[in-house]
Amino acid sequence: MTKILMIEDNVELAEILTEYLEQYDMSVTTADDPYIGLSKLNLDKFDLVILDLTLPGLDGLEVCKEIRKTSSVPIIVSSARHDLTDKVNAFDFGADDYMPKPYNPQELLVRIKSLIRRSEGSLSVEKSETNKDLVLNEFEHTITLKGKALSLTVAEFDILSYLIKKEGGAISREELIYNCDAISEESTNKSIDVIIGRIRSKLGEDPKNPKYIHAIRGVGYKLTQ
Template sequence: MAQYTVLIVDDDVKLVQLLQTYFNKEGFITYTAGDGLDALIAVRERKPDIMVLDLMLPGLDGYEVCKKIRRDSDIPIIMLTARDEESDRLVGLEIGADDYVTKPFSPKEVVARVKAILRRANKEVIRKEPIKAGGLTIDFERHQVLNGSQEIELTPTEFKLLEILASNAGRVFTRLQIVEQTQGYTFEGYERTIDAHIKNLRRKLEPNPKKPTYIQTVYGIGYKFTGDSNE
């Protein structure tokens, strides 16, 4: 595995040191930040490959950090949260996080999640012709989505989800099938987070997210991509 850089953002010094130990053993270069403002500075100056971000930070919390970063960066973000409510985790995903881990957690699990996301983000692309649907152009080799001539910024998870659906236009995927193909693993409760990623994709891709034409819901089953925006 290539040597990647990870930014760990948490105000719990012992937890940060523990995660550093595990990441360093796996060959990662680690950077750390103890609050939201330092995290924003580290992202700008260090340009890490991925960020592990605690939501409950002093001052600028993790939600605000994530929103600010997503304005101009698609760096993968894994949230760390002690909150048990599913709605809190979904909010984090809706503002642009790629994954989440609920405290208390195994450091090995965090490292495994990070590796899985980096594999998806850096996986060698099998040559595919770009897909055109309505005003969209999905270029797999360039990892790029255009709406007309305007590029649409997607996170690695969002792009992978779109790739799965668009490459199989008309096929209905269950949430579990989407989880397995985007994450490479499953765990209890994660199927619900697919709805948050779909919501983000619709907001970015659809002329009217409330009346989607590209990514359609098949009630009681899951989602499908329609190759014609006028369908």
């Protein structure tokens, strides 16, 4: 069952939407006060939040910001405010969708299902990535091996991150030279081999029986894990 938190001060609308959504195996918890809504979100786990913007005591945009400080739960903003600035700010503050009132409950249902599918897909990818020995985090500019950050030079990072992105594919030395910013286009194949050797050393690889970086005769290298 999909668990939804609806922060909406229009009690009549909340009741109509709740009754409709519950026909489709969705459990809806409502809050007509933003602070109560935030409290419920902290105390329980929800699959999605439907958030009104015009709320008593705390604007919905501020509620959206507060939710994003601690949670990545999908948020659908539902608002009678039609100012483009509100819509832009809602997405800037972390909303996943924006529905101007009035709207048909059937459209709300479709958007909820779409966001839930996307959210489940993201969690699946994230889980599969964290199950691997080598994990690239481009935002933090780190590569971890079994959860421990590797100490890499800029060139080593560029090459290893490129191999991780192309995992399973045979990558030529020339491709590494032209796609890694830290590698000069005047670099030789031999210099790539030297950097690969240093990376292997930091990965604790046995050159005769490597676990991660494999040499492909006549081509270059392939990373598997």
